[in-house]
Amino acid sequence: xxxxxxxxxxxxxxxxxxxxxxxxxxxxxxxxxxxxxxxxxxxxxxxxxxxxxxxxxxxxxxxxxxxxxxxxxxxxxxxxxxxxxxxxxxxxxxxxxxxxxxxxxxxxxxxxxxxxxxxxxxxxxxxxxxxxxxxxxxxxxxxxxxxxxxxxxxxxxxxxxxxxxxxxxxxxxxxxxxxxxxxxxxxxxxxxxxxxxxxxxxxxxxxxxxxxxxxxxxxxxxxxxxxxxxxxxxxxxxxxxxxxxxxxxxxxxxxxxxxxxxxxxxxxxxxxxxxxxxxxxxxxxxxxxxxxxxxxxxxxxxxxxxxxxxxxxxxxxxxxxxxxxxxxxxxxxxxxxxxxxxxxxxxxxxxxxxxxxxxxxxxxxxxxxxxxxxxxxxxxxxxxxxxxxxxxxxxxx
Numbered sequence: 001x002x003x004x005x006x007x008x009x010x011x012x013x014x015x016x017x018x019x020x021x022x023x024x025x026x027x028x029x030x031x032x033x034x035x036x037x038x039x040x041x042x043x044x045x046x047x048x049x050x051x052x053x054x055x056x057x058x059x060x061x062x063x064x065x066x067x068x069x070x071x072x073x074x075x076x077x078x079x080x081x082x083x084x085x086x087x088x089x090x091x092x093x094x095x096x097x098x099x100x101x102x103x104x105x106x107x108x109x110x111x112x113x114x115x116x117x118x119x120x121x122x123x124x125x126x127x128x129x130x131x132x133x134x135x136x137x138x139x140x141x142x143x144x145x146x147x148x149x150x151x152x153x154x155x156x157x158x159x160x161x162x163x164x165x166x167x168x169x170x171x172x173x174x175x176x177x178x179x180x181x182x183x184x185x186x187x188x189x190x191x192x193x194x195x196x197x198x199x200x201x202x203x204x205x206x207x208x209x210x211x212x213x214x215x216x217x218x219x220x221x222x223x224x225x226x227x228x229x230x231x232x233x234x235x236x237x238x239x240x241x242x243x244x245x246x247x248x249x250x251x252x253x254x255x256x257x258x259x260x261x262x263x264x265x266x267x268x269x270x271x272x273x274x275x276x277x278x279x280x281x282x283x284x285x286x287x288x289x290x291x292x293x294x295x296x297x298x299x300x301x302x303x304x305x306x307x308x309x310x311x312x313x314x315x316x317x318x319x320x321x322x323x324x325x326x327x328x329x330x331x332x333x334x335x336x337x338x339x340x341x342x343x344x345x346x347x348x349x350x351x352x353x354x355x356x357x358x359x360x361x362x363x364x365x366x367x368x369x370x371x372x373x374x375x376x377x378x379x380x381x382x383x384x385x386x387x388x389x390x391x392x393x394x395x396x397x
Contacts, residue, residue: 025185197284228256315336
């Protein structure tokens with residue numbers, strides 16, 4: 001199968017967040033199974049990419065990637081070079097898998113795919129969820145109806161990563177079929193490793209017997225960290241520690257640390273900032289409980305990564321993978337909680353009285369449901385379904 005993926009930014013531009021990680025993992029997983037995978041993207045966020053590589057296909061982990069130069073180094077991503085090359089780079093594709101909601105670059109890509117009669121599967125990745133729509137709504141509403149929606153109506157399919165995301169499309173008037181495909185998680189370097197966890201605690205001088213809670217990932221208003229000071233301040237009599245890992249994007253992390261310090265809990269908090277991927281296994285193995293009280297989380301990669309290392313999780317009900325956990329995760333995975341201080345305080349007090357990690361059963365569940373090979377196989381099923389349904393050109397009507 002010849003699959004072309006299009007995304008405005010691609011690996012190794014990790015600073016752009018989860019979609020870059022998820023798309024690159026999926027492409028590499030498909031290529032590992034022998035399929036021809038081509039990626040068209042830009043050099044946004046990659047200023048050190050050699051100029052002679054721009055506009056030319058290069059191999060990255062088995063995937064043919066063409067990085068086109070952006071027209072400007074900052075702001076909205078545009079690339080005249082990519083637009084001009086579309087008639088050539090899209091030729092021969094059986095299917096186009098696009099990730100470009102709210103990105104003007106996606107419109108000419110869809111237009112050319114339409115002209116070439118290539119079916120398009122558009123990944124939404126939470127961009128049409130209520131949290132995203134409300135941010136800058138005065139710009140997004142007209143753009144959605146004038147630009148995004150007409151092309152979404154012509155898509156052969158809409159890719160959602162969770163049932164939560166699928167429900168969030170209700171009322172938007174979109175008619176294309178929905179295809180549920182979770183994010184692939186790179187689990188090769190993740191797994192239960194108690195010794196590695198103990199070594200990491202020793203490096204940070206954290207008591208090996210104290211329950212260690214973890215906040216991992218970008219710190220932003222969306223993550224709901226402002227719920228935690230009132231919750232944790234009620235737990236002063238219990239000997240917990242808190243580790244923050246990730247970048248503070250809008251002051252949410254600093255606000256949390258300051259509030260805990262004002263409550264006399266500053267000595268329990270450890271902040272590391274962003275860590276390399278190679279350090280994640282040690283971090284998750286050192287922690288006992290991941291905290292994710294998000295206002296909205298389209299999927300929740302860190303939840304699966306933590307479970308893969310046997311770390312329990314406490315997440316808000318607005319996290320995409322919450323339903324999967326409630327449906328099939330083994331007992332002891334942690335909890336899915338409403339975003340209310342009382343609910344979190346009650347559950348956390350109970351957990352701290354007898355701290356328990358998710359252990360091997362949580363790790364096995366994560367591997368079975370979210371590994372790259374597993375999700376790549378599911379993606380192929382989605383692609384074949386789209387191609388079969390599009391064989392009569394009905395998606396062009």
